Each structure stands twice: as C-alpha cells, then as structure tokens.
Amino acid sequence: MVISPQLRQTCRALVQRMAVANGLPLEALAPLETALLARLRCAPARADLAQEGEAIGGVRVVLSGWASRYKLLANGRRHLLGFLLPGDICDSYLPWLAQMDHSIGTLTDVIYAELRREDAERLIAEHPAIGRALWVQTLMDIGAEREWTVSLGQRVAFQRLAHLLLNVHLRLRGAGLASGNRCDFQATQVDIGDATGLSPVHVNRTLQELRAAGLITLSHRQLEIRSVPDLRAAALLPPSYPTGAAPHL
Known part of the structure; x- marks a missing residue:
C-alpha cells in the first residue's frame, strides 16, 4: 500500500503525543513509527x-x-465502549493480554496499522521506552474511561453529548485533522445512542438542543464547535480535562 502524506502525518502525530506525554525525545519512539507504517491494512465499513x-x-x-x-x-444489543479515531491505538495494553475482552469494529472504511504480537513484544524488549509509552497511554485511556463512566452515571443527555462532541473535536485536532473548530464527524445517531445509552430519538432531540443553544453545528458529517469554553462548561468537565488532544473514549 502506498503511504500517503496524511497517513504519515497521523502516525507521526500519535508518536509525538506519546513522546510528549512521557517526556521523551521523538527519536526514542521512532522505531514504533517505522514498525507501524510497515504494516498497513484496509477494512470496509461495518x-x-x-x-x-x-x-x-x-x-x-x-x-x-x-x-x-x-x-x-x-440479546444482541450493542454498547459502544468508545470511538477510535485516526491516531488512536486500539488498546495499547493488548500485548499483555491473552484474548480480546471486547470487539473492535469499523464505522467507516478504515486504514490501520497492525503490529503483530511478536513484533510488539520484540520492540518493547529492545526499546523499553516504547513499552513505557504504551503503558502510560493505557493509563491515560483508563482515565478517559473513568470520565466517561461519570457521564453515563451522572451527566444528563445534554451534558453527555456535549462531552462526547468536545472529546472528538479535541482528539481530531490533536491528530492534525481539524480545521479551527471544524472537524469530520462520522458517527450516526444510532452509533451515538449506542455510546451514550440514549435512543436515536433522544439523541436527535438533544443535538437539536445543542444547536439551539448556539454550541454546535452538525450537518453533512461536519461538526463545528461554536465555542469550546461554552461547550466545555455545558459538559461539566473538570479543570483538569485536557484542552489539547484528549485521551479517547
């Protein structure tokens, strides 16, 4: 597969975020970037x-x-544990487990890098900084999951969707895939409902409320955050919540 500049940029953005989070020079994680770009795969939607x-x-x-x-x-009902966007690792702790405790499915056509278990183990053994960076990424993802658990338990629908939309925007911006306050938004209202525990009808109504409040526009799979501080306040997010590339949920 031809490696496009966009794919290289997305991979580089991931490695840069991991390096910053661990206080490492980019060169320390360069073998991970090389290994990922060497094994690209495609998968269709759904x-x-x-x-x-x-x-x-x-x-x-x-x-x-x-x-x-x-x-x-x-009974066949689906719950989305989190969206995986460009630049996201599909569970950085996988090298330490024997089998999947959940499924990973595409929502759109996807290009992804697949680092085989033996290659991941070798990289971690030869470059301890990579193992540490993957472990720190795991801890950050667990923290994001805790915040999302708070959403499901304590935030009402308006606050829950505000949190989700802001998180998606921040992550795409961190991957270099947002233009100002605009970004792609590929999830359907059914997907959003499966992630937030709301019916598609309730999701539709809540999105209309967010639009009416002047917080977002969402049309033709394009999301615009009208005011990041206001949407952050609407989501009842704590001061410690990242303002840059947020961990994924």
Missing part, C-alpha cells in the same frame, strides 16, 4: 477487526476512518 474472545494478534492503530470498541449483550 466490519470487525477483532471479536471478543479471540486470541490477541497484536496492536492496531487507526490511521484513517472511524472505528469503535464495543460489546454485545446476549
């Missing part, structure tokens, strides 16, 4: 990259398109 219960084959990084982590209940 396909599984991995299913719950499967043996873990390695680490995947989304470089183009949208995916999600999800679990299915016995």
Whole structure:
C-alpha cells in the first residue's frame, strides 16, 4: 500500500503525543513509527477487526476512518465502549493480554496499522521506552474511561453529548485533522445512542438542543464547535480535562 502524506502525518502525530506525554525525545519512539507504517491494512465499513474472545494478534492503530470498541449483550444489543479515531491505538495494553475482552469494529472504511504480537513484544524488549509509552497511554485511556463512566452515571443527555462532541473535536485536532473548530464527524445517531445509552430519538432531540443553544453545528458529517469554553462548561468537565488532544473514549 502506498503511504500517503496524511497517513504519515497521523502516525507521526500519535508518536509525538506519546513522546510528549512521557517526556521523551521523538527519536526514542521512532522505531514504533517505522514498525507501524510497515504494516498497513484496509477494512470496509461495518466490519470487525477483532471479536471478543479471540486470541490477541497484536496492536492496531487507526490511521484513517472511524472505528469503535464495543460489546454485545446476549440479546444482541450493542454498547459502544468508545470511538477510535485516526491516531488512536486500539488498546495499547493488548500485548499483555491473552484474548480480546471486547470487539473492535469499523464505522467507516478504515486504514490501520497492525503490529503483530511478536513484533510488539520484540520492540518493547529492545526499546523499553516504547513499552513505557504504551503503558502510560493505557493509563491515560483508563482515565478517559473513568470520565466517561461519570457521564453515563451522572451527566444528563445534554451534558453527555456535549462531552462526547468536545472529546472528538479535541482528539481530531490533536491528530492534525481539524480545521479551527471544524472537524469530520462520522458517527450516526444510532452509533451515538449506542455510546451514550440514549435512543436515536433522544439523541436527535438533544443535538437539536445543542444547536439551539448556539454550541454546535452538525450537518453533512461536519461538526463545528461554536465555542469550546461554552461547550466545555455545558459538559461539566473538570479543570483538569485536557484542552489539547484528549485521551479517547
């Protein structure tokens, strides 16, 4: 596969964020960037990259398109555990587990890097800084999941969607994929409902409320945050919540 400048930029942005988070020079994580770009894969929309219960084959990084982590209940209902956007690692802790405890599915056509388990283990053994960076990324992702648990338990629908939309925008901006306060938004209202525990009708109504409040515009899969501070306040986010590239949820 031809590696486009956009794919290189997205991969580089990920490595740069990891280097900054760990106080490392970019060169310390360069072998990870090289390894990821050497193993690019494509997947169509609404396909599984991995299913719950499967043996873990390695680490995947989304470089183009949208995916999600999800679990299915016995009655077939789906809950999205989080959106996976360009520059996101599909669970940085996977090298330490034996099998998947959730599924990973695409929402759009996706290009991703797949680092085989044996290659990940070798990189970590040869470059301890990479192992540390992956572990720190895991801790950051767990922190984001705790914040999202608060959303599901204590934020009302208006606040919950404000949090989700702001998080998506900050992450895409951190990957160099936002133009000012505008970014792509590829999730459907069904996807949003499955992530927030709301019905599609409730999601639609809440998005209309956010528009009416002058906080967002969302049309033709384009999201614009009209005021980041106001949307942040509407989401009841703490002062410690990142203002740059937020961890993913």
